[in-house]
Amino acid sequence: MDFEKVAKYSALHPKPAGLTLQYGTAGFRSKAEHLDHIMYRMGLLAVLRSKKTKSTIGVMVTASHNPEEDNGVKLVDPLGEMLISAWEEYATCLTNAEEQEIQNILTEICQKEAVNLHQDASIFIGRDTRPSSEKLSQSVIDGVSSLGGQYHDYGLVTTPQLHYMVCCQNTQEHYGKATVEGYYQKLSKAFGELTKQASSCGDDQRSLKIDCANGIGALKLKEMERYLPKKLLIHVYNDGIKEKLNHLCGADFVKVYQKPPLGLEIKPNERCCSFDGDADRIVYYYNDTAGHFHLLDGDKIATLISTFIKELLTKIGKTLEMAVVQTAYANGSSTRYLEETMKVPVHCTKTGVKHLHHKAQEFDIGVYFEANGHGTVLFSKAAEEKIRQLAKEEKDNQKREAAKMLENIIDLINQTVGDAISDMLVIEAILALKGLTVQQWDAIYEDLPNRQLKVKVADRRVIDTTAAETRAVTPPGLQEKIDELVKKYRLSRAFVRPSGTEDVVRVYAEADTQVSAETICPYSSCIV
Ligand code: NG1
Ligand code: ZN
Incomplete structure (x- = not known):
């Protein structure tokens, strides 16, 4: 390690006196002006993590639904998962160290983890639209460079896009092409195939209003639009051109206050949804004819998706074990409906996506959602292989069609992490295939107050x-x-x-x- 270079750059990213922060479930988050040294040091840590795992590591600069003045940073592990816990501790330790201690801490991490310093390091960097993000991501780059790591700066991307690209890179592009365009192509193709199967239901063009929290989601949806089939008409609101990020809008605002965001006028019974600031969460909602607001949160989404998958599994007649993973914040009605009516096993974990993600990995198919709208579906390797094989070789038409739908769900869902764009497309496809309105979806069960x-x-x-x-x-x-x-x-x-x-x-x-x-x-x- 070139400690002289580390020390030289480190002095350019000084730690404010007395500041201590902890790497929590969402990485580091604080006022943007407190974060420069953390970004630099996370650049250093990402290099060590990359050398240790012999893989590309992601660094995302975002504070999700926090106010625009805040910022934050998260590291992304090789398959697009959250950073493992042991390294969260190193992150906290490195962040809170005084400048003269940095060298020792880096050395200690390398010894404990048997990091081969001659190994190459590769880092993917992404950022959200906050005014502070560009400069902060530059500090990450300083950290990466001062330890001799290679990096690719993807610039403005959603958090789940960065997770996706890290996973693509580390699976030799088995998961997809490690570019934003590759992401659009993979998802649009799967969505097109899925909804093609819906056309027999005589469904015409469907439209959806999307509140993008004045964040990155708006930018990326606009880029993606030209890849998507014309059957889905999306109307982007709160695109960040005029208003501040997350201000009185976005998925977190809508969920917490149980009311529509500012900047989006809802006509009765119109289907709407909100992304959060980095587009990894989504919630749906509508106003009924009496003007009452109805929220369809992560629990309603998990129910819709798991019910749909269960129906397909019944059709293909293979025993694949599916479970839903929730947290204590899941509405009791959703748990009861899933367990008692749908006969789907439900598991409860601690709050924080990584806990849900780990639990969901235990099943052939694990559907996980936090009530706040962060979630996805995980398919085990064996389940995926079985489904793809059936989609290709099954003689029975009905079974093969069902397997094809599951195959397209596998390609449409971002299995690395919750993803507002991907979840939205899965939900829109299911609603179209089942011919459901948002009211019918809402009526599946009634939330407990x-x-x-x-x-x-x-x-x-x-x-x-x-x-x-x-x-x-x-x-x-x-x-x-x-x-x-x-x-x-x-x-x-x-x-x-x-x-x-x-x-x-x-x-x-x-x-x-x-x-x-x-x-x-x-x-x-x-x-x-
Ligand atoms: P905390 O602050 O620990 O409750 C919040 C959310 C989590 C999760 C994390 C970010 C609630 C009640 N909690 O966690 O679901 O999204 O932020 O990782 O919404
Ligand atoms: Zn988020």
Whole structure:
């Protein structure tokens, strides 16, 4: 390692005194002006991770749904997954080190991980549309270069596009071509094939209004439009030309406030959706004729997709094990519907995409979604091979057609990570194939009324949880009090957990009526 070069560049990216940050479920996030040294150091770490894995590693500069003034960074592992936990700790350690400690920490990581320093390093870099992102990604490049790593700067891309390209690169393009164009071509082809199969349903042109949170999603959808079949008419709103990123719009705003975004006028019963700031989350919604707002969140999406896949699996007559993975924030009605009506096994993990992703990998087909709209479908290698073989060789027409649909779903879904564009196309294809309106989709089950709150406390780490964060083990007595409270309401459930991304404790409650949910939630936060 050329420590002189590292030290020289490091001095150009100084750490603000007294600042400590942790690599959490969403990487590092903070005010953009705090992040320059972190970007540089993540460039260094990405080089070591690349040498260790002998693969291309991704670095994405984004703070997703956070305000425009914030920014952040995430590392992407070889198959497009989130960085493994052990390296999250190295990231935290390297970030919080004083400048003179950097050399020792790098050396320690190399020793612990037996990193071969002669190995080449290759890094893919992407960024969102925040004003601070370009300069910050330059600092990542400084980090990569000062350790002699090669890099490809993809510039403005969605987070899932970068994950996709990292995966393509490391699978010798078995997953697809490692370019943004390759992404458009792969998805558009699969979408075209899938919806071709829908034409027999006599379906005409379908249109969809998309709120892009004034972020990267708008740019990329506009680029993609010319590849997509004309049967889907997309109307992009909140494209970032006039308004600020994530300001009163985007998937997070719509989910949290349960109301439509600014900048998008909804006619009754019109199907609309919102992406978040880096286009890895999506939620759908509509207003009914009485003007009531209806949200179709990650749980409704997981239900639609898993029901569709289950129907196809029944048609092909092969036993492939499918499960849905959720978190404690999943609406109780969705879990009940999946388990009791659809007879689909449901598993609950801790909050944070990587937990859901890992669990979903245990099945032939794992459908995972966070209630907030982040999710995807994973197909095991064996399941994928079986499906592709049936699509090619099956003699029975009906079975072969069903296998072909599954094959196109495999190609359309971004298996590396939740992807608003890819999820939107999967949902649009399923709705077209099943001839469903957004109201019919919504009516599959009725959400239990719920409420979520944030509470500021002196130290959120005093709350420790178990059972996929549904029960608090510390401070003593807290869980007992919550149990006591929820007992008084029908179909009720409540839990508290420290946020992994903000300095707050989150409180969630659901019950048979909105009044009950609204009562439990603030009471629970008083107990906290
Ligand atoms: P925290 O802040 O740990 O609750 C939030 C979301 C997660 C996930 C992460 C980003 C909720 C309740 N929590 O986590 O679902 O998206 O941000 O990785 O929406
Ligand atoms: Zn996001």
